[in-house]
Amino acid sequence: MWPESEISGHSPRSRSLSRRRVAVCLHIGVWIESDWSERVYFANYVLTEAAKTILVALMQPSSTGAEYLDAWYREEHNQQMSKQPGWLRTCRYSLLLRNSSLPEESEKSQELSFLAIHEFGQGEKLGDTVKALEPISEWTIKVMKDAVGIDAAIYRRI
Numbered sequence: 396m397w398p399e400s401e402i403s404g405h406s407p408r409s410r411s412l413s414r415r416r417v418a419v420c421l422h423i424g425v426w427i428e429s430d431w432s433e434r435v436y437f438a439n440y441v442l443t444e445a446a447k448t449i450l451v452a453l454m455q456p457s458s459t460g461a462e463y464l465d466a467w468y469r470e471e472h473n474q475q476m477s478k479q480p481g482w483l484r485t486c487r488y489s490l491l492l493r494n495s496s497l498p499e500e501s502e503k504s505q506e507l508s509f510l511a512i513h514e515f516g517q518g519e520k521l522g523d524t525v526k527a528l529e530p531i532s533e534w535t536i537k538v539m540k541d542a543v544g545i546d547a548a549i550y551r552r553i
Contacts, residue, residue: 446483446514447552448521453507455544464509467538475528481519487511507544521549 456464473485490508515521525547527535539545 444516445552446516448481448515448519449550450513450515450521450525450547451550452511452513452525452547453545454509454511454542455507456509456538457541457543460538460541461509463541464538467534468511471532471534472528476513479515479519479521479528481515481517483514483516485511485513507546523549525549 454464468487476482476485488510490506490510493506
């Protein structure tokens with residue numbers, strides 16, 4: 396459990412949520428305007444408005460598939476996603492630490508250690524259901540088959 400001092404400054408509700416589940420991620424790259432950058436200087440990166448819609452994708456590759464998944468994102472999927480209407484940017488993360496105080500969650504859930512957040516603005520046409528991007532390449536099929544866990548969802552800003 397996290398010491399009170401580490402979560403000070405949060406409202407009682409957010410403090411309660413913070414104690415239930417904590418995930419720490421390491422940023423591994425941002426895809427903006429058809430260019431992959433390993434280095435992101437957040438001080439120089441000013442987002443004028445939060446994305447209207449985000450699509451989050453969590454994946455767990457097989458024990459030998461992390462490099463294959465990374466290559467797929469860098470060489471194919473990010474480019475394909477960047478061509479979708481309303482697309483703004485994609486950020487990817489890898490999980491460093493997961494902590495849950497909910498025993499049933501810890502026991503039942505599959506650890507999904509790779510996260511992609513695809514941000515969309517005006518003109519996005521995602522709908523309400525996550526769907527594979529067309530055309531589905533052979534590489535995409537191989538990555539999906541190799542994965543031992545996949546989860547995805549669409550969120551709208553409130």
